[in-house]
Amino acid sequence: MTTKDEAAIRTVLDERTEALRTKDAALAVARYAADVVSFDLAPPLRFTGTEVTGTTGVQAWFDTWSGPIGWEIRDLNVATGGDIAYAFALNRMTGTKRDGETTDLWVRSTTCLRRMGGKWAIVHEHVSVPFYMDGSYKAAIDLKP
C-alpha cells in the first residue's frame, strides 16, 4: 500500500470539493492534464483538452449558482500503482441556482490520474447518473445511496 500516494489523491479530490464550495474556477481546473478526457453529466459524450481545462465555461457554470456548491464524497475507494491511480465514489451535489431552483443530486464519479513531473494530474473523469429503463428514458436524478 502506498499510503502517501493515496493521501495525495485524496487531496486532489478535496481540492475539487473546495473549488466547488468557493466557486474558484482556476482551482477547479488546476489538476487536469492537458489531454484530459471527460465524460460529464451533460452532453456531448466526451469533452477533451481545453474544453475541460478552460476556466471560462467553468466560471459561467459557477455563476448560475447563487451560493456555494456542495460536493460530498461518500464511499471513496482509491488505488495507486506506479505512476497511475484511480478513485471512485458517490457524490452528493447540493445548492441553489440563481433562478431559485434547488439541487440535491447524487451522482457516481470515477477519476483516473497519472503522476507527471512529480505531481498527480487528472487524465480522465467520468461523472453520471443512471437512467430509467421503463420506457421514459429519464435520468435517475432522484436516487439516494
Place this chain on the structure above:
Amino acid sequence: MTTKDEAAIRTVLDERTEALRTKDAALAVARYAADVVSFDLAPPLRFTGTEVTGTTGVQAWFDTWSGPIGWEIRDLNVATGGDIAYAFALNRMTGTKRDGETTDLWVRSTTCLRRMGGKWAIVHEHVSVPFYMDGSYKAAIDLKP
C-alpha cells in the same frame, strides 16, 4: 510503457465484447473481482459483489435480446502502473430485443482493474450516457461521437 500489461487489459475488454456477442453469461462475469463496484446504465446508483458477479441476472438480460449483442470499442485509452490499470472508451451497443425494438446506443465506459494472483480482475466499472439539461432530464441516448 508496460506493453505486455496493456495487451492483457485489452484482452479483458475483448472478452467482454465476445461475451456479449455470444451471450455467454459465465464469460461476461469471469473477470470481475469478488468486491467489484459497478456504476451501470440502469438504477440503482451502484451494484456490488454478487449483484455483479452472479450469472443469473446477466443471463436473464441476455435473453431479452433476439440475437448477438454488438459492442464496439472506440478511442480506447489504457494505462497500467504496478498492479493496477484503467481503461476508458466510447462504446456502441447494437442489437434487437425480443420485442422487436432495435438498439443502437453510444455509451461511455471506464474500467478499473487490479492484478490479483497474477491475473487482471475488474474491480470497478462505470458505464453511462449523459442527460439533457433542458429541463426534460432525458437520457441522451441519441448521441454519436
